[in-house]
Amino acid sequence: MKTKLIAVSLVIFAFLIFGCxxxxxxxxxxxxxxxxxxxxxxxxxxxxxxxxxxxxxNGSVELVYHRDNATIEFHxxxxxxxxxxxxxxxxxxxxxxxxxxxxxGHETRGELPKRVGVIETFEVILNYSLWHERDxxxxxxxxxxLTAEEKAREVKEGDVELMVWLYSNSLIRPAGSRIExxxxxxxVNGTLKEVExxxxxxxxxxxxxxxxxxxxxxxxxxxxRFDVVPLLLITKEVFEENPCRVRKFDELYLEDWEVGTExxxxxxxxxxxxxxxxxxxxxxxx
Numbered sequence: 001m002k003t004k005l006i007a008v009s010l011v012i013f014a015f016l017i018f019g020c021x022x023x024x025x026x027x028x029x030x031x032x033x034x035x036x037x038x039x040x041x042x043x044x045x046x047x048x049x050x051x052x053x054x055x056x057x058n059g060s061v062e063l064v065y066h067r068d069n070a071t072i073e074f075h076x077x078x079x080x081x082x083x084x085x086x087x088x089x090x091x092x093x094x095x096x097x098x099x100x101x102x103x104x105g106h107e108t109r110g111e112l113p114k115r116v117g118v119i120e121t122f123e124v125i126l127n128y129s130l131w132h133e134r135d136x137x138x139x140x141x142x143x144x145x146l147t148a149e150e151k152a153r154e155v156k157e158g159d160v161e162l163m164v165w166l167y168s169n170s171l172i173r174p175a176g177s178r179i180e181x182x183x184x185x186x187x188v189n190g191t192l193k194e195v196e197x198x199x200x201x202x203x204x205x206x207x208x209x210x211x212x213x214x215x216x217x218x219x220x221x222x223x224x225r226f227d228v229v230p231l232l233l234i235t236k237e238v239f240e241e242n243p244c245r246v247r248k249f250d251e252l253y254l255e256d257w258e259v260g261t262e263x264x265x266x267x268x269x270x271x272x273x274x275x276x277x278x279x280x281x282x283x284x285x286x
Contacts, residue, residue, distance in 0.1 A: 026085060027065040035106060038065045039069075040072075043098065044108040047072065048102045050260065051092035055082045063094055072096055074261070075274040076186065086266055089137070090173070095260025097281055101150045102145050102255060111284045113150050114259070115181070116236075117250030119166065122228040123283040126259060129221035130272035131166060137171035138263040140220075140275065146252040157245050160252065166216040166224065172262070176202025179242070182234055186201035186226035198251065203244035211235050223279065230256075257282060 027036050032051035037044055048064050059078040066073065074094050083091060113159030130140050143224040145152075146160040155161065163172065180199045185192060195215060213231055232254075237247040246252075261281060263271055 013140075013176070026067060029063040030061060031241060035104075036065075037108060038072075040065070041070055043282065044110065045096050045280065046101070046106055047096050047100055048094070048101075048104075048106070049099055049103050050095050052077075053084050053088050053264075057081045057098070061094075070278070072277040072280070073274065074276075076271055078271045079229070079269065079272065081264065081266075081269050082229045083266070089175075089265050090262045091264030091268070093141075093258075093262050095257035095258050096277065096280065097256050098280075099107055099144075099149050099254075099256030100151050101204060101258070102147060102155050105151075105153055107151070107256075110282070113147075113253040113255045114284070115250070116146065116232060116252050116254055119229060119232070119254065121284065122226060122232075122254070122257075123225065124227045124257065125223070125279060125281040125283070126166075126277065127223040127279035128166075128217055128259075128277050130261070130273070130275045132169075132263075133271075135171070136263060136271055136273055137163050137169065137265045138261055138273060139166045139168035139172055139269065140167075140191075140261050141259075143258045143260075145255045146249075148252060150253045152253075152255070158247060159208040160214045160235070160239075160246055160249075161206075161208055161210045161229070163212040164228075164231065165212060165218075167218040167220050168214060169218075171265070174200035174214055176200050176205075176212070179238070182213075184226065184230045184234075186224055189222045194199070197231075199238065201238060201242060201244070203242060208240070209244045209246055213240060 012054040029049045035048040057078045058080045061076045063074045100107040132138050140165040144162050178200050180196050182197050185196050197213040236249040
């Protein structure tokens with residue numbers, strides 16, 4: 001009996017030690033489509049190796065969360081890419097997000113989804129850096145889905161995809177048409193600035209409507225801090241003034257907040273790039 005008790009105790013002890021080591025170790029994704037929740041400085045986030053439009057490829061890809069210094073890194077060296085939908089201008093969007101993501105139903109603990117009309121402040125802080133081969137179409141973009149149904153499993157007519165392009169090169173542009181340029185305040189590397197955004201709208205083409213804010217002067221690396229609410233107010237005005245399908249914008253739910261990179265194109269068969277996030281914080285005014 002004593003021998004059995006000792007054996008059981010050793011098994012339990014080993015399990016606890018292994019669990020502790022696993023919780024303190026890095027989190028690494030290498031399989032396209034894989035995802036994993038992480039505890040990022042007390043905030044639950046989801047990492048997702050989102051290669052939604054790549055059927056197959058050769059090479060390597062890695063999305064890693066380093067717990068010791070709270071950084072999230074992505075590296076890709078892809079060749080012989082075969083796209084699922086060859087006419088699309090995006091091959092994938094490796095990302096990190098907070099909230100609830102339609103399409104997958106994955107979610108994190110927190111304050112999202114939240115109805116647009118009750119959001120008084122939604123500040124995002126992001127410290128990032130990006131590198132890529134010269135001829136690769138790529139951006140570094142934030143996005144959210146705004147849906148009539150809370151925790152929607154699909155995005156449909158009347159819903160909105162809102163993108164915020166912090167960086168993009170000349171080989172990629174937002175879908176739709178540029179309709180205006182607007183200004184909002186953001187803090188860049190500790191300095192308050194008023195920046196210009198190109199506003200692009202793509203209505204009545206997808207099952208949902210799309211609006212993109214693209215920085216006129218792209219920021220490839222640095223720390224940015226801004227309140228999303230001014231962009232939400234501009235979005236409301238745009239959909240009131242243009243023949244899109246969005247109605248009662250204030251009643252839509254802001255489902256999540258995502259950060260990642262769209263990359264590739266119909267004629268691009270390779271991609272070498274990477275990024276690092278050393279700070280990602282959400283302040284919703286609580």
